[in-house]
Amino acid sequence: MDLLFIADPLESFKVKKDSTLAMMRVAQESGHRLWFCQSRNVLWKDNLVIADCQSLIIKPASTSWYELGELESRSLNIFSAVLMRTDPPFDIEYLNTTWLLSAAARQGAKIFNNPSAVRDHSEKLSITEFPGLIPPTLVTRELSAVQEFHRQHRDIVIKPLDGMGGMGVFRVGADGLNLASIVETLGENGARTLMVQRFLPEIAQGDKRVLLIGGEVVPFALARIPQGAEIRGNLAAGGKGVAMPLTDAEKRVAEKLAPILNQRGLFLVGLDLIGGCLTEINVTSPTCFVEITDQTQFDVPQFWLKALERAVS
Structure with a gap:
């Protein structure tokens, strides 16, 4: 080829x-x-x-x-x-x-x-197609909507829709400290849409990257574990990457989405899950091949190549 x-x-x-x-x-x-x-x-x-x-x-x-x-x-x-x-x-x-x-x-x-499928799948907004798999989530430009969501859930995470690598992710606890300032800054005073989610304490066990390749599920995830006082597990934000087998909850989510997304032409997808909840669907340039391969006996690049050879044959 x-x-x-x-x-x-x-x-x-x-x-x-x-x-x-x-x-x-x-x-x-x-x-x-x-x-x-x-x-x-x-x-x-x-x-x-x-x-x-x-x-x-x-x-x-x-x-x-x-x-x-x-x-x-x-x-x-x-x-x-x-x-x-x-x-x-x-x-x-x-x-x-x-x-x-x-x-x-x-x-x-x-x-x-x-x-076309990449354009149709915002890496953050595409999770709204699967409401039964995601944590409580708000998408808005309005400060008042974020404040109401905070009153309901008390501990929340705010992030821009176009962020990557954990950039621009903020946690606001029960005291609501700096909530308005964070929303105004991230949202550029209502000019940019934000995603707000209930904080998931399971992040302490890692923000899991699960790979879907050619409609099949890689059986190991890379848990990106926050270090110190950091809430972000992203490797770019200093998280530690630990490969581990998928949990039953992660398998259920991955096996549900794999055939759906592959049918749409999304050959390689990186799901992000925290505590079994779907938080992002990455379709532009998913990574973690090397970390999973190095830490397990599962050869992700070879798995990818065999799937690609089948797809173009």
Whole structure:
């Protein structure tokens, strides 16, 4: 197979734990050919969606872990698969790229995840489709609605809809200290929509990342456990990643969602669960492949590759 990875600059990869690199490496080891470009290199030209891309070889550990070939212009529909692995934020340029990828899909390109499905699934708001699986949740721009939600639940978490890596997540306890200030600042005085959820004390056991690949559930989660006085388990916020088997509650949620999301073209999904409650559905660039593989006997990159080979056959 010829696989095109649309990703962030290679020099920005965290080599020891990057999931995209793990995908690239296992694909190369299995004899597949790798190609690379950034989202800025995807364009519409001569009535085709083109990538100005380079062949890519993953090298053994050395001063440079990759080797790029000469720049070539290739139609996206000639690749066996196109993997969109650009990290959020989901801004207007990310959105523009998904529209170009949708045009490529109409021309026969096989794109993972399906760009239309990515646009339809806000990583935070998409949980509202499954109200029986989520904690008490409010989505609003109104301070008064947040204050009423706080009066009802007493201990809450507030976060922006476009945050990532735990950025902009605040907990407000029973005393309501700084509630108005937090809402006004995060919400830019009513200009931005916020998500508010009841605080789940089970976060002490970890914010669990559960991977769905090709409609199947990876049987291990990565529990991202907050450290010290921190409430955020995100690895980017200093959380400790501990791989562990899925609980029965986590399996029920994952097995319910896996076929639904896969049917929509969401081949790779990262569910976030706290205490068995669904808090996010990550569809842009889910990670944790390396941490789970290193700590268990389950080879996530190989599982991903076999599912991809089935999907494009």
